[in-house]
Amino acid sequence: MEVEILSRIQFAFTVSFHYIYPPLSIGLGLFMVISEGLYLRTRDEAYAQLTRFWTRIFALTFGIGVATGIVMEFEFGTNWATYSRYVGDIFGSALAAEGIFAFALESGFLGILLFGWNRVSPQVHFLSTLGVWLGSMFSAVWIVIANSWQQTPAGYHIVGEGMSARAEITDFWAMVFNPSSVDRLLHVWTGALLAGAFLVMSVHAWYLLKGRHQAVSTKAFRIALVIAMVGSLTQLLTGHRSAEGVAENQPAKLAALEGHFPARAAADMYLFGWVHAAENRTVGLRIPGGLSLLLHGDAEAPVTGLSAFSPADRPGAVNAVFQFYHLMVAIGMTLIALTLTAGFLWWRGSLFSQRWLLHLFVWAVLLPNIANQAGWFAAEMGRQPWVVYGLLRTSDALSAAVTARQVLFSLVLFTVLYLLLFALFLYLLNKKIVHGPAQDTPLLHRPRQEDITRTLP
Amino acid sequence: MILGTDYPTLWFLVVGGLFSGYAILDGFDLGAGAWHLFFRKEESRRIALNAIGPVWDGNEVWLVIGGGALFAGFPPVYATLLSLMYVPFMLFLACLILRAVAIEFRSKEPMRWWRQTWDVLYSVSSALLAFLLGVVLGNVLYGIPLGEGFSLQGHWLQFLHPYALLVGGTTLSLFMMHGAIYLTMKTEGRLFARVNQLLRRSMTLFILLFSLTTLVTLLFIPHLSDRFRQIPWLGVVPLLAVLSIANIPRLVTNRKYGPAFAFSSLTVSLLLFMVAIELYPVLILSTVDPKYHLTVHNAAASPASLSIMLTIAAIGAPLVLAYTAFVFYTFRGKVRMDDSSY
Numbered sequence: 001m002e003v004e005i006l007s008r009i010q011f012a013f014t015v016s017f018h019y020i021y022p023p024l025s026i027g028l029g030l031f032m033v034i035s036e037g038l039y040l041r042t043r044d045e046a047y048a049q050l051t052r053f054w055t056r057i058f059a060l061t062f063g064i065g066v067a068t069g070i071v072m073e074f075e076f077g078t079n080w081a082t083y084s085r086y087v088g089d090i091f092g093s094a095l096a097a098e099g100i101f102a103f104a105l106e107s108g109f110l111g112i113l114l115f116g117w118n119r120v121s122p123q124v125h126f127l128s129t130l131g132v133w134l135g136s137m138f139s140a141v142w143i144v145i146a147n148s149w150q151q152t153p154a155g156y157h158i159v160g161e162g163m164s165a166r167a168e169i170t171d172f173w174a175m176v177f178n179p180s181s182v183d184r185l186l187h188v189w190t191g192a193l194l195a196g197a198f199l200v201m202s203v204h205a206w207y208l209l210k211g212r213h214q215a216v217s218t219k220a221f222r223i224a225l226v227i228a229m230v231g232s233l234t235q236l237l238t239g240h241r242s243a244e245g246v247a248e249n250q251p252a253k254l255a256a257l258e259g260h261f262p263a264r265a266a267a268d269m270y271l272f273g274w275v276h277a278a279e280n281r282t283v284g285l286r287i288p289g290g291l292s293l294l295l296h297g298d299a300e301a302p303v304t305g306l307s308a309f310s311p312a313d314r315p316g317a318v319n320a321v322f323q324f325y326h327l328m329v330a331i332g333m334t335l336i337a338l339t340l341t342a343g344f345l346w347w348r349g350s351l352f353s354q355r356w357l358l359h360l361f362v363w364a365v366l367l368p369n370i371a372n373q374a375g376w377f378a379a380e381m382g383r384q385p386w387v388v389y390g391l392l393r394t395s396d397a398l399s400a401a402v403t404a405r406q407v408l409f410s411l412v413l414f415t416v417l418y419l420l421l422f423a424l425f426l427y428l429l430n431k432k433i434v435h436g437p438a439q440d441t442p443l444l445h446r447p448r449q450e451d452i453t454r455t456l457p
Numbered sequence: 458m459i460l461g462t463d464y465p466t467l468w469f470l471v472v473g474g475l476f477s478g479y480a481i482l483d484g485f486d487l488g489a490g491a492w493h494l495f496f497r498k499e500e501s502r503r504i505a506l507n508a509i510g511p512v513w514d515g516n517e518v519w520l521v522i523g524g525g526a527l528f529a530g531f532p533p534v535y536a537t538l539l540s541l542m543y544v545p546f547m548l549f550l551a552c553l554i555l556r557a558v559a560i561e562f563r564s565k566e567p568m569r570w571w572r573q574t575w576d577v578l579y580s581v582s583s584a585l586l587a588f589l590l591g592v593v594l595g596n597v598l599y600g601i602p603l604g605e606g607f608s609l610q611g612h613w614l615q616f617l618h619p620y621a622l623l624v625g626g627t628t629l630s631l632f633m634m635h636g637a638i639y640l641t642m643k644t645e646g647r648l649f650a651r652v653n654q655l656l657r658r659s660m661t662l663f664i665l666l667f668s669l670t671t672l673v674t675l676l677f678i679p680h681l682s683d684r685f686r687q688i689p690w691l692g693v694v695p696l697l698a699v700l701s702i703a704n705i706p707r708l709v710t711n712r713k714y715g716p717a718f719a720f721s722s723l724t725v726s727l728l729l730f731m732v733a734i735e736l737y738p739v740l741i742l743s744t745v746d747p748k749y750h751l752t753v754h755n756a757a758a759s760p761a762s763l764s765i766m767l768t769i770a771a772i773g774a775p776l777v778l779a780y781t782a783f784v785f786y787t788f789r790g791k792v793r794m795d796d797s798s799y
Contacts, residue, residue, distance in 0.1 A: 060561065066514060067557035071550050073524055077539030078546050081607060084539075088532020089758045093766050096529040099522035100773030107518045108780030111511030112787055118795055119787050131780075159759075163606065166532075168759040399540035401609040410547040417554055424558065428565055 004395050006407040007079040010414065012380075014071050016373055017418050021065030023372055026140060026189070027196010027227075028058045029133030034223055036126050046216045051129075052117075053216075053437030054200070059114050060428060064421060066107065071414070079407065082163075083387055083397035089168045090156055090175055091146050098142030106135025137189065144188050148181035150388045151379070152249045158391070167391065180245045184379075187238040191375065194231045194335065194368040200224035202365035203433050205358040213436055218352055229343050232335040239332060240294075246382075247295050250389055251304040253382035256315045257325040258291050259284075260305040267291035267303035272326055275319035280307060282322070315384045325378035331371035338364060464764060465757035466738075468530040471770050473733045475526050477726040479519035480590075481635075482781075484725055485718075486513040488636020490556065490583025491629065493576055495655055501648045502576060503564065507798045508643035511788045513560065515781060517553075522777070529766050533607070533756040534740045541601055541609050542593060545616055549589045552582040564799045584629060591628025595621030598674075598681060598732065600742035603749045610745050620673065627670045630663040631728075634705070635721045641714045643792050660706050667702065680742075681735045691734055698727040 032054050039047035073095065076084045084091075109131035116125055155174030156167040169175055201224045204217035247254045254260075259275045259282030260267045269291045273284015289299030296303075306314050315321050338360065345351040352358070387394040462470075486509040496502050528535040539546055555578050563575035599620050602611035637656035644652055674681050685692050701724045708717035736742070740756060743749035757763065 063514070063557055063561040066517070067554040070517070070521060070553055073521060073528075074539060074546055074550055077528065077535045078543050079540070081536035081540035084528065084536035085533050085607075088528055088535065089762045092525065092529025092532060092758060093762055093769065095525040096522070096766055097769050097773075099518065099525040100769060100777060103521055104515075104518050104773070104777040104780060107515045108777070108784055110514055111784050115511040115795075115798065116787055118793075169762045169765065172761075172765045399536070399543070400607050401537075401540045402543050403613075406543050406547075406613065409544070413547060413551055417551060421554070421558060424562060428562065431565070 002404040003398055003402060003407055006404055006411055007398060007402075008394065010407060010411045011075055011079065012377075013411070013418070014068065014075065014414055016376070017422070018065065018068040018072055019372065019376060020369065021061045021068065022136065022139070023192035023195040023369070024061040024199060025058060025065055025196075026133070026136045026192035027194065028054055028061065028199065029129075029136050029196070030193055030227065031196055031200050031220075031224060032058060032129050033126075033133050034227075035220070036129050038223075040122060040126055046219055049437045050216050050220050053432075055113060055129075057199075057429065057432055059110075060425065060432070062110065064425060068418075068421075078410075079399055079402060080387075080397050081399035081401070083392065086166045086392050086397070087150070087388060089166060090149060093169065093172070094142045094146040094149070094175075098139055098146075102135050102138035102142060104135075106132050106139060109135070140188055140192065141185060144185045145176055145178070145181045148184050149175055149178050151184075151383055152179040152181075152245070153388055153391060154178035167388070179249050180242070183238060183241040183245050187235065187242050187375075190231050190235045190238055191368065191372045193227055194235065195372060197224040197227040197231060198335075198361075198365045198368050201228065201361045202363070205361040206433070207436065208352055209355060209358050209362070216437055221352075222346070225339065225342055225346065228335070229339040232332065232339050235332055236336065239329070244295060247303070250383070252306065252309045252314055253321075253389075255304060255306040255308075256318045256321040256382050257378060259318065259322045260291065260303060261307050262305045263308040264302040264304060266300050267295075267305070269294065270322075270326065272330070273322070275322045277318040313385065315382050317381055317384075321378050321382045324374040324381070328371045328374040328378060331367045331374070335364075335367060335371075464760050464767065465530070465753045467767060468526075468757070468763050469733070469737065469740075469753045471767070472523065472526045472530060473729060475519060475523035477729045479516075479523050480725045480729060481722045482516035482519055483513075484587070484632045485509075485636045485639040486516055487583045487587045488632035488634065489640055490579055490636070491587060491633050492636060492640070492652075492655055493580035493583070496648065496651065499572070501651070502572075503794065503799070504644060504648060504792050505640060506560065506563070506579075507794055508640055508792050510560075510799050512784060514557075515784055517557075518777075526766070526770075530758055530763060531740060531751070531753070531756045532758060534751050537603060537607050537741055537751060538593075538597070538601075540607070541603060542596065542616055544613060545589055545592060549586065549593075552585045552589070555579075556582040556586065560799060587629045587632040588625040591625035592616065592621045594628065594732070595624030597741070598624065598735070599678060600680075600744040602745055603741060603743040603751075604745045605749070620678065623666070623670055623673060627663070627666040630659060630666050631721075631725065634659040634663045635718075635725065638705075638709070638714060638718045638721050641709075642718060645791055656709060660709065664702065684734055684737075694727060694731055694734060698724060698731060701727055 032051050035047045035054070036051040038044070039051060076091075109128040112120060112125065112128040113132050116128060120128070153167070155169060155171035155176075155178065157170050158165055159168050160166055201221055204213075204221045204224070207213045207217040208221070243254070243257075246257065258267060259270055259273060261280040261282070266289050268286040268288050270282060271285045271287070273282050273286065275282045292301040292303055293299045295301070306318065342351060342357060342361070345354055345357065383389055385393050385395070387397045489505060489509050493502060493505060496505055524535070559575040559579035559582065563572055563579065566572070593616075595618075596616050599618065602609060602615065604610035634656065637652055637659050640652045641649060641656060685695070701720050704720045705717050705724070708714075708720060738753040739750050740753060741751040743751075758766075
């Protein structure tokens with residue numbers, strides 16, 4: 001039990017810390033591709049400046065993302081050995097594909113993106129930026145497929161019994177296109193693009209308020225606002241489709257997300273509320289029949305509730321699942337309101353004179369990041385007590401050889417390391433932002449190694 | 458079956474190839490990192506760091522791919538190795554993170570204490586990573602106390618037995634030699650002279666440790682040379698490895714650093730090939746009872762999964778090699794610093 005709790009805390013902690021960075025990389029990647037593309041088209045130096053500035057911030061998020069991501073891959077083996085043996089046949093091919101198709105593209109071209117400005121032509125540099133961004137998008141594809149397979153397994157059969165039971169792949173494409181992977185991938189991609197776009201808007205709104213870098217900031221803000229507007233509206237659609245999928249494939253999870261208890265009854269939709277799991281009831285502000293209406297187009301249609309499942313098959317922390325889910329939805333709605341307001345003011349031509357709105361955007365960067373985390377917490381805690389839905393329980397997925405003390409040791413190690421890392425990340429991010437997209441030195445006549453070594457005593 | 462070889466054996470070769478790619482590529486940047494504190498001047502350290510700057514991250518990808526390939530092809534081996542060696546792998550991960558962060562952060566602030574702190578972390582974690590890789594390899598070679606139900610039959614500190622430490626030291630010295638050769642291609646002037654001096658020392662150290670490891674293996678760990686006694690012509694592989702090692706000092710003396718680097722890369726892959734021959738078909742050797750051995754056959758993923766992954770590898774590998782070659786070509790020659798450097 002202790003090993004289970006500690007291993008779950010460690011995995012949740014390391015994966016949610018990791019997940020701060022990849023969405024930012026994916027989102028900033030798109031912004032850099034657009035801005036460098038505009039530079040190639042218009043030859044306007046402002047876009048070159050923007051690309052270089054955001055590349056420096058991208059390097060920071062990418063570096064930490066890689067280092068913390070390798071931890072995730074290893075933890076499957078170290079802490080969840082039984083799980084790894086169970087799903088390896090299926091999960092493994094997705095991870096291998098991620099490494100070979102996505103990660104290699106991303107990390108290979110990263111060197112040219114960061115250090116190749118004077119080494120390759122602008123066109124080749126642009127292609128490298130594009131390669132890095134596409135790599136990060138592909139990376140999400142394979143990781144989300146693997147996770148979706150855990151939510152809605154497909155294309156497999158079970159071999160062996162008891163401790164030696166494992167899933168074997170029977171149909172690769174059925175595994176790839178399992179019932180939830182496409183909806184969830186679109187949802188994850190869009191969430192990532194929003195995280196990046198809101199970071200760009202936050203930083204440039206701050207410059208505009210301070211009266212610095214005006215020319216580049218209005219350009220950057222507009223690009224990011226377009227991404228954010230499209231993104232926040234798309235998210236409504238992909239979120240809805242995901243919820244429909246959950247209702248169909250993971251009824252216990254849906255019931256937990258919505259705090260719905262009666263076994264077969266019309267379901268309300270809560271705008272906010274509190275779940276008293278022990279008493280099988282939820283209180284809060286609700287739209288009667290709202291969930292039934294949304295899922296089945298009929299406010300009277302019955303929806304399976306948590307009471308239909310034995311306590312052993314229900315998520316352990318229903319209220320937490322409910323709260324994380326509702327937090328995500330509330331933030332999603334806020335983002336739509338924010339971006340549409342900004343879009344409207346842009347159309348009226350007064351966007352950059354609304355100081356209150358710029359102030360809001362400086363802080364709004366926190367929202368998509370919190371929503372991304374909350375969404376994953378709801379998705380993963382809602383899947384409990386299963387690690388592979390309906391097939392393998394989390395409590396059966398541990399490593400036989402690992403003791404609680406060892407996990408405690410590594411948990412402390414990661415906590416210390418990651419807190420340090422996070423403090424440094426914020427410090428350097430702040431420093432780069434304060435420094436700003438300053439005019440870079442001209443491309444020619446840079447100091448070369450020969451010049452440096454010549455000055456050595 | 459392809460060319461008379463079954464899928465598990467083919468995938469074993471793929472995993473071996475990926476690990477060998479990883480050892481060659483990350484080997485030189487870990488080695489270069491281990492030397493970092495031997496350079497005293499700020500400029501020298503920056504040049505040494507920027508010599509690996511654009512490529513180290515791409516090199517690390519090979520670890521991710523190799524790990525994924527092992528996980529995918531032999532799930533019980535991945536699960537067992539990582540869970541039985543929990544503590545060394547956690548230390549490995551901690552070093553990996555610290556090193557990545559140190560590379561990223563060290564030149565971001567001008568303060569002396571800031572740079573010195575990150576330099577120490579960078580160098581120590583690089584050396585420890587190389588050493589831990591060797592320790593894990595040493596355990597795989599020697600065998601692991603694997604018992605019933607994938608449990609560990611022994612103390613968790615047992616991974617630090619003398620043979621594993623010896624292989625760890627040998628690996629570190631090999632990577633330091635490999636890294637020093639890489640740095641000779643990237644540096645000029647006084648720094649080049651210093652690197653050259655360090656390279657000579659590391660060649661001596663590696664050759665000494667390698668001879669000692671060979672001797673200890675032959676005397677005390679007979680199961681590692683059984684295969685060569687059974688099939689004597691396989692002895693050509695260790696022979697080639699020795700010739701390849703012997704060629705490195707000759708090329709260095711003749712100032713042919715590019716070819717020397719090619720031969721130290723060849724040495725790395727030949728040594729790993731020797732390991733593969735010694736182990737096959739066993740992947741995890743149980744010191745408790747042979748019935749717990751995990752082999753290429755009893756631990757393999759299903760034929761369906763392996764054939765999918767062989768397809769993925771066949772499509773992906775040329776792409777990965779092409780990017781890698783392009784990046785190394787772009788950054789060929791001596792280090793040139795500019796304002797995007799570390």
